[in-house]
Amino acid sequence: MPVSGWKVALVGAAVACAAHGAARAGSAAQPGQTVGLPAGFPLAEGLYLIDTSSFGVRDTRPRDSELNVNLPSIIWATPWRVLDARLQFTVLQPVTATAPNGARYQSGFGQTLLAAQLAWDLGQHVGVSYLLGAYLPSDTKVVIRNPVLHQRFAATYNGDGWNLTAHFLYGIFFDTTSPTGTYYPDFLNLDLTATKKFGKLEVGAVAFGSTDLPTGRASYQRQGQFAVGALVGYNFGPVNLQAYVTRDVAERNYGGFDTRGWLRAIVPLGKLDDQPGDKTDGPQPEPLLAKR
Template sequence: MPGITVGLPTGWQVPEGVQMALTTSFAERSTQPRDNQGNNNLVVFLWATPWKVLGGQLRFLQSFPFNAASPQGGPWQAGLYQPLTTAQIAWKINDNLGVSYFLGGFWPSDTLLALRSASIAQRFAISYVGDGWNVTANLHYGTMLAENSPTNVHYSDYLNLDLTATKRFGKWSFGAVAFGSTDLPTNRRGYRPGGQVAMGPLVAYAFDKFTVQSFVTRDIAQRNLGGEETRAWLRFLVPLWRPDKGEQVPNRVLVRRNSAAGPAIAGQ
């Protein structure tokens, strides 16, 4: 989903262990004759391993999305959408700059409202995290493994770009997020590629055990989607497990949290 990684320093290394991100959002798109509404829920588990690959931190991710939609004000329909299984490598360029590469795939789904084709997902991210900032760009490139669904819906490859610029003040973080998405050209005659550009403000607070992010995005441009979308987002970032390495672990995690603008779940 476009915008799903905004607010996260996806190019930066994270503390070793297992973390969870729960992101939920409610959207309304101004279509005719009635608005389209949707509720999107995504759980992502990230395992940041102690292993290095080509000098970068190796981590694995697994997502489980459950979404619901009310097309044109009709009855709500819900189901499990495409789970994502992937690996990611994050390199630390210097004390404040990191980059990452993400390679995995979305599994097909039998939910009628979901894309029913498997696809390959690649993401390229860069993050600056100095002085409490989180300035991140995360480029998504998706390759569909089927051209048409069993219901004759046409699929195209896509590009998404998620952007974040936030600043931490104590336990609070404030800033702006933006994202753009576009279907890539196909050879299918009459196909109308969709796309959008959206932006909005973000507010976050770091509790002792977890972090909460809240943001609202609004389309400032859209193409072949029927109207502009307004979406309200809420995200919980929760560390689930960290290896027992003595008294140094809490201090090390605290330093990373302060320098990286809060806990991170990368590459959703």
């Protein structure tokens, strides 16, 4: 579905995964938020708006828990290269609304993510990337509140219209205890994509998993999940849309299985040095996610 030379690593959201019990916390980066993206490849030079939104219901008892997460981000793929990799910067500001166990909805801004990324095109349709950033502290009580050092490692094969991507997301908390006493364990997420493009249409399978890392606290109940789903996307020109649905097939200490619908919009905004009337350096209407 879409941009020559694109190949993005969408960076992540800061949201506590709505669960079952105030003493447990989920991954600071929402599991599944990067599936569908060839995260190992560099973007073509320019500025991009990427928004991924999801709504899910977890079948907790006695009432279901609902969680909506919206992840608007700006990514700048700079003209600069470091170690022969494209240097990219990301700013992401999550917004979340949650109703755990049938309670009244609460909403607010999540942790802002600031990150820099190096993305290499290794040739033969293979790319890798590394992202380093941090989630900033948040005063919103319904999300994770403590700062997080965040790293991402991705590898992508994108030959013959395929997008085969594995994306690891790793978070380390600077302080593992929130102002209200909630314990925050370090976490590891894995987002997986296997899709195929047929012209402007893209279809395929996705999956993701997340787990709290060992804490050394015998009383802490570590959380984890694994979900699978299907994706469909379409290139409408400069704007690309993807939609996917996922369902947990395994979970640990979340209190129930999550079913979630996702929608993503990818909009190239052009280069930062574009001038009005400049047709040479203006926004390029190349399709996103297609190989160069």
